[in-house]
Amino acid sequence: MTSAPPAAPTPAYKRKLFWVALLYFSEGLPLGVFYDIFPVYFRQQGVGLADIGLLSLLGLAWTIKFLWAPAIDWARHHRWWIAGANLGMALVMWLFAGSLGFGPWVWVAIGVFTMFSATNDIATDGYTIELLDKREYGLANGFRIGFYRVGMLFAGAVLMLSGWFGWSLAYVLGGAVFVVNAMVVLLAPREAARPGAPPGSVGKELSLLRQQPLWVAALGLVLLGLLWPALPPIAKAAGWDGLVPLAGTWWFRGAIPVSLMFAGAGLMVKAAHGPRAELMREGPVFGAWVELLSRHGMISILVFILLFKLGDAAMGFMVKPFWVDSGFSNQQIGLVSVNVGLALSIAGGLVGGWYVDRVGIFKGLWVLGLWQALSNLGYALAAWFVPRVLPGADGIVQPADIAAHHQAAVYAASALESLTGGLGTGAFLAFLMAITNRAKATTEYAILSSIFAFSRAVAGWAGGIGAQEMGYAAYFFLTFWLSFPAYLLLPRVRRMLEHQDTNTV
Numbered sequence: 001m002t003s004a005p006p007a008a009p010t011p012a013y014k015r016k017l018f019w020v021a022l023l024y025f026s027e028g029l030p031l032g033v034f035y036d037i038f039p040v041y042f043r044q045q046g047v048g049l050a051d052i053g054l055l056s057l058l059g060l061a062w063t064i065k066f067l068w069a070p071a072i073d074w075a076r077h078h079r080w081w082i083a084g085a086n087l088g089m090a091l092v093m094w095l096f097a098g099s100l101g102f103g104p105w106v107w108v109a110i111g112v113f114t115m116f117s118a119t120n121d122i123a124t125d126g127y128t129i130e131l132l133d134k135r136e137y138g139l140a141n142g143f144r145i146g147f148y149r150v151g152m153l154f155a156g157a158v159l160m161l162s163g164w165f166g167w168s169l170a171y172v173l174g175g176a177v178f179v180v181n182a183m184v185v186l187l188a189p190r191e192a193a194r195p196g197a198p199p200g201s202v203g204k205e206l207s208l209l210r211q212q213p214l215w216v217a218a219l220g221l222v223l224l225g226l227l228w229p230a231l232p233p234i235a236k237a238a239g240w241d242g243l244v245p246l247a248g249t250w251w252f253r254g255a256i257p258v259s260l261m262f263a264g265a266g267l268m269v270k271a272a273h274g275p276r277a278e279l280m281r282e283g284p285v286f287g288a289w290v291e292l293l294s295r296h297g298m299i300s301i302l303v304f305i306l307l308f309k310l311g312d313a314a315m316g317f318m319v320k321p322f323w324v325d326s327g328f329s330n331q332q333i334g335l336v337s338v339n340v341g342l343a344l345s346i347a348g349g350l351v352g353g354w355y356v357d358r359v360g361i362f363k364g365l366w367v368l369g370l371w372q373a374l375s376n377l378g379y380a381l382a383a384w385f386v387p388r389v390l391p392g393a394d395g396i397v398q399p400a401d402i403a404a405h406h407q408a409a410v411y412a413a414s415a416l417e418s419l420t421g422g423l424g425t426g427a428f429l430a431f432l433m434a435i436t437n438r439a440k441a442t443t444e445y446a447i448l449s450s451i452f453a454f455s456r457a458v459a460g461w462a463g464g465i466g467a468q469e470m471g472y473a474a475y476f477f478l479t480f481w482l483s484f485p486a487y488l489l490l491p492r493v494r495r496m497l498e499h500q501d502t503n504t505v
Contacts (some may be wrong), residue, residue: 016131019188020140021147026082026181027124028151030089030117033174034059036155038110039320040333041167046391049321053464056317057257058107061114062121062453064222066288069122069446078127078442079188085120086182089113093175097168118453125449126442129433130192141429142353145422149345153418156334163330205283214271215286221264228257258458269293288443296499300492301435305448306455308369308428311483312421315376315476317460318467319417322379325472326410327389327400336414344415348422355423356430362494364427366487372424373483375417380476382413388472431493435500 039052072081092113132140154177162170209215271277272286272293281290292298323333356364386406389398436444459482466475 015189016136017140017143019131020128020143022184023082023124023128023188024144024148025151025154026086026185027121028148029154029177029181030113030120030151031148032152032155033089033093033158034110034114034117035316036152036320036333037159037162037174039317040159040324040330041162043321043324049318049468050464052321053317053461053467055107055110056457056460056464058110058114059453059457059460060225060257060261061111062118063261063450063457065118065122065453066443066447066450067219068119069126069443070288072119072122073126073440073442076191078123078191079185081123082120082127082185083182085116085123086178086185088116089120090175090178090182092116093171093178097171097175121449122442122446125445127188127191129436129442129445131189139353139357141356141426141433142350144429145349145352145425146346148425149349149418149422153345156336158334160331160334163334205280205286208276208280208283209286212271212274212276212280214267214274215280218264218267218271221260221267223264225257225260225264228260258461261454269299288440288447291437291440292444292447295496297492297496300489301496302451304486304489304493305432305451307486307489308365309372309424309452310455310459310486311373311376311479311481312424313456314459314463314466314479314482315379316456316463318463318472318475319379321467322383322472323410325388326386326406327398327402328410329399332399332407336411344418345422348419349426350422352423352426353430356427361427361430361434362490362497365431365493366490368423368427369483369486371420373420373480375413375420376476376480376483378413378416380473380480382409383472383476385409431497435496 038055042052042055043049072078075081092109095109128140128144155174158170158174161173268289272290277290277294280286281294283290292302320333352364352368355368359367386402386409389400432445432448436448463475463479466478470478
């Protein structure tokens with residue numbers, strides 16, 4: 001009697017894709033909470049569009065995550081960082097279940113939430129880059145985008161629950177999902193041995209910093225810009241009556257912190273090209289900056305990263321307030337995102353990943369970037385066609401009966417945004433991974449994604465002012481044109497990709 005042949009082992013790439021899917025669900029969920037739940041929640045409390053837009057500046061935590069990325073790179077144990085960050089976000093969700101209102105503690109709580117989310121991003125991205133081979137980027141990025149969007153759109157399920165059972169229960173259940181993420185991720189494969197040489201000494205880098213004050217000044221300006229949005233609520237809570245009127249102006253609340261961070265970034269570029277900058281190349285924090293900025297044409301690449309998804313980011317934080325002001329209920333907003341958006345975003349991510357594998361990253365960037373811009377036109381048409389619902393005496397917009405053809409227009413715009421957003425992101429993530437040095441993958445990818453996060457946060461703040469002053473339709477139409485300045489830098493992108501391919505052969 002012959003025994004049955006042993007079952008064939010699961011191919012390594014399939015096992016990798018399972019964990020990629022799980023990890024990026026965990027990474028996408030916090031962004032869904034930040035961009036989908038918080039704007040709806042606060043708009044339903046009667047908070048103004050400019051204030052909601054200002055909340056997006058709390059997402060600047062994603063911009064400075066490169067500062068503690070080296071600590072994660074040095075400590076390794078990415079899975080434990082991911083688990084700890086998810087537990088921290090669960091606690092913040094449960095804090096919101098107690099109905100904080102819109103006082104100073106809201107700003108603190110959301111700021112803490114974004115810090116945990118940024119930490120989760122650092123560990124997840126570093127773990128994934130080290131897990132995958134370059135030839136797996138296209139398909140894996142399809143899974144990354146798809147399940148990242150599943151995580152974001154799962155926030156739509158929480159939104160639906162808030163419509164049926166109230167916000168408190170929805171926040172409690174949302175926090176429970178973060179706890180499950182924390183437990184499951186610990187079952188992922190252990191991290192591989194560190195690729196390349198370990199980062200240099202923090203003490204040595206601090207000694208070098210004292211000799212190069214430009215780095216200190218650059219970091220100080222960036223941190224001051226990050227903390228600046230907290231001044232208005234602090235001034236109000238502390239009773240600083242003289243500062244409160246000033247703190248309410250748009251330029252004090254938004255233009256000053258954005259300018260501070262741009263000034264800090266400019267000083268950092270100058271410091272990275274200084275005569276003694278090479279001494280810091282092996283430093284654990286600023287060494288990755290020096291290594292990146294010393295590459296020929298890298299400044300243009302960083303500007304491209306700022307601009308490529310600018311049109312998408314400029315519209316994103318105002319989409320959900322538009323739904324609320326059009327009279328849609330929490331159940332309707334969440335239902336469309338979960339049922340329609342989920343399938344289309346996964347399809348967009350997979351098709352985008354397949355297309356990049358087939359035609360290359362460069363062509364994928366400009367072709368899929370054009371498709372990505374279409375979603376802005378879709379929402380502009382919907383906003384022009386669908387009437388707004390007038391708020392009540394308390395300033396709160398209540399759900400209303402919406403004509404079927406008006407519902408269809410908004411649902412079609414949402415479907416287009418989900419599909420094309422996945423397409424453009426597929427090429428963009430493949431590009432970021434392709435220009436990352438694997439020996440410093442965690443830190444360098446954190447820097448590159450931080451630059452994108454900066455444009456997203458600033459665009460969200462500006463979007464609140466733009467939508468409030470121009471109206472949704474005109475503002476969404478304007479954001480369509482913001483998608484194209486990045487195309488002027490495509491020749492630089494081509495040269496950078498060709499240079500990276502030559503160095504990795």
